[in-house]
Amino acid sequence: MNNTLQNGMNVLEFLSGSTEAHSVKELSDRMELPKSHICRLLKTLKEIGYVEQNDERKYFISLKVLRLSNGCLRRMGVRTRLRPFLHKLANELGREIYLQVPHDCQAMVVDVVSPEGVKRDLGLEIGSVNPINYTAGGKVCAAYSSPKELEAHVKKYGLKKMTDKTITDFRKLKEELEKIKKEKLAVMDSERSPGVAALASPVFDCNGTLAAVIGTMLPEGKRTEEVWSKFKKSVYDAAESASFALGYAPYKMR
Secondary structure, eight states: OOHHHHHHHHHHHHHHTOSSOBOHHHHHHHHTOOHHHHHHHHHHHHHTTSEEEOTTSOEEEOGGGHHHHHHHHHHHTHHHHHHHHHHHHHHHHTSOEEEEEEETTEEEEEEEEOOTTOOOOOSSOTTOEEOTTTOHHHHHHHHTSOHHHHHHHHHHHOOOOOSTTSOOOHHHHHHHHHHHHHHTOEEEESSSSTTOEEEEEEEEOTTSOEEEEEEEEOOSSOOOHHHHHHHHHHHHHHHHHHHHHTTOOHHHHO
């Protein structure tokens, strides 16, 4: 195997799984490779447009990588087949709806739909990755990952604390994920940022495998129990209908 190619792909995979930009030293330490080698890899990746640099000269993955997945997504047809459900939910709730797919135990946004007549507020960008412990979509994807994959992910990336409500204890996170599998609904309330709340629900394919996640952010300000109940039911129902459209039949899975 070409070690340079493998190392370059390892850098891309690491950056794609991170929500932050990283310095050459950080990547060198993480990849256990000389800084000179990391510099050459990043120079090439930047020249062909797969990584970018911020004002601090740290590196992050670019949206160009989505081109690599577009062919796969077209074959899957997930975005096309589920778009009607996203539009219906967006107009029902008056909120942006996010379609996400599993990505290394986390959730990657592959589509965003706004209500009719409402301009996108770009709360989440296509290609952004949602971590497992402080995002609703990330929790759903983590819940349906294998125990081995989940443990390896946490060992590699840890559980970053964003607010006082962020789950940073692996045992507590696993308890939360079991609850999500049981209820088929994930809640994020002030775990990413104070006052920010979101919901997400799994979409299954004909084999009962997690195919996607449908989620949305709740309105800012005071959220009554009535608001929570309405959003929970709507998101759950939309994901369930989307699952049936992909051929999911729960009774066949028993």
